[in-house]
Amino acid sequence: MWLTAQRLACLALLLLVGSAGAHDADILYAQLWRPEAGKPEVRERITLTADTLALLIPADADGDGTLTQADLDARAQALAVGIWDAIPLSARGQPCTRTGTTARIREAFVELGASFSCAPGELRQRFTLLSLLPPNYKVVLGSYVQGEQGQRFADATQPTLVVSEPGQPERQAVSGLLAWIGLGLTHIFEGIDHLAFLLALLLVGGNWRRVLLLVTAFTVAHSLTLGATALGFILLDDTRTRWVEAAIAASIIWVALENLLLREHRHRVLLTFLFGLVHGFGFASVLSGYGLDDSVVTGLFGFNLGVELGQAAVVAVLLPIVRLVQRRPVLHQRTVRGLSLLILSAGGYWFLERALG
Template sequence: MRRTARLALPLALLVVAGSASAHDADILYAQLWRPDAGGPEVHERITLTAGTLALLLPADADGDGVLTQGDLDARAPALAVGIWDAIPLSAGGQPCTRTHTNARARASYVELNATFQCAPGELRQRFSLLSVLPSEYKVVLGSYVQGEQGQCFADASQPTLIVPDGVSGPGQPERTRVSGLLDWVGLGLVHIFGGIDHLAFLLALLLVGGSFRRVLLLVTAFTLAHSLTLGATALGFILLDDARTRWVEAAIAVSIIWVAMENLVLREHRHRALLTFLFGLVHGFGFASVLGSYGLGDSVVTGLFGFNLGVELGQAAIVAVLLPLVRLVQRRPALHHRTVRALSLLILAAGGYWLMERAWGPIG
């Protein structure tokens, strides 16, 4: 039983740390450009989730829990102070003058727009608002005109980004230029390692996975399925609004409950590969709810490829660590039986908690 407890403890700690917001987007996507290269007018567009906006200021004016266009219109002065004043823009060493702002409620994100009058020279913007967001948040600065060229990132430790004069998209950040693709891979890794619900689902599969060949089949089915729905959603073939995203999150919880229940009541799992594929489609929508909420525009190709690659690398690393432990326990049938029951009960409890929280709102 000591070995069972050792396996159960890490998952228990993860479950305690996990929440229904496992797929909240932790990126603000900014597009900054001069319509006329070198001209005085500068446009900026920032997209972020309603949840991220709520961390910055209370944008839900009527307090009904749903962010609408009316809420954004009513909170326009607060948005100007809480957002735009917190990301000062300068050009050629001189502060830019903000001439217009607006906010738009989109299907799965919020779009903030501003127009500035700026002096000639490189544009420099300091995203001071990152200091009040959780440490994992980043700003992705992409180009409205040039698409994915020059895409770069900022975080709380490096909050300033620079757009050289005379171009229509981002150039070098203040310290070092980073690779957009590598950063998206990193974000995919962070998301899968922090996605406690996906980890719980994978562990439930591995507990009774069987032979290496069968485990490979399960992992391949899951990977193929979630890649299909992630790609289809990110490329716009399938649309996820806030209501659908909520039900996707609830369905992910159902998938965890279902697999955990099967582990407890079934002795054979001949249909597990098909079931894994079907549930993988649902998990792909969960990944897409993160990527889609960034409002990436022309950068969706780099974002999709890098993010999905990061997810797959993270998933492979998790399987590589867990599978030898599971195979070791399988050599002792009695220990394996107790381990499967203990961890499946814990996973079942976690799935039930997530289902209630995601379908009916926060518990307690």
């Protein structure tokens, strides 16, 4: 039993020393299409966060830490070399000729555009720039013609993608949905702050029925705000996103303090629902940074489903361990106190980092 408590303590230590930046957007979303079938003109649009762009080229021309439209205009040549030259496009084995580029600052992301002259037939693009990014980065490539059904995913191990003429949409739709589910799973497992919040809830969660109510309240709440934000009903700019992240840290502090100070937690379901609304904004900050546009439905559904599956997996692993510890009241009391103190420390660190950063 003591070994079981030690395992929980080790998990909490990982939470404490883990990265607090749990919601960095790690996707480049691209759309590639021919405005007129059979014609040589091909257009492409890529959306990415300013932080991702900074990993590829020094786009901040004046060095003030804020990316502006003037910075992008001044870095037109650097964008051509650092972005477009690093994602060569071809058709039928013949390189396409780039005929123009654009760069625009949007509310939550950067939008890059280019036009090409290509031979007829399927298009093939190799995203060599992925080798310059952290290994978790991916490219989502779609097309206006096929919309959400034409999505494909690339990463550093498989950087080449093909856009063919419309066909086999069902197979592509399933592939794209599974990829979004995988991204949701990745983000919940890498979301150290969300895991800390879940662990704090489970420590004093009570019986299986009460835990189910807590998890359901959290799920419904963050699904509401994630959906509302991803669909554009609620807008998150950089300032609001920063304070959402600080509020998530505050929710962790609050729950940890309650674990330490209160003997009964009759209001915990309602509190979990309210804090779940805040955590949903955190998940939404990931999707809003992708600039998904017409792919938002597939991205939202798949990403949220992945988050829920990951959350269920975490609960399925931790809850039996917590229940075992609860059978020994003295050990349970010490475990709750020790882990809650660690979670409180982590929440305090994240709050200061986010509120002051």
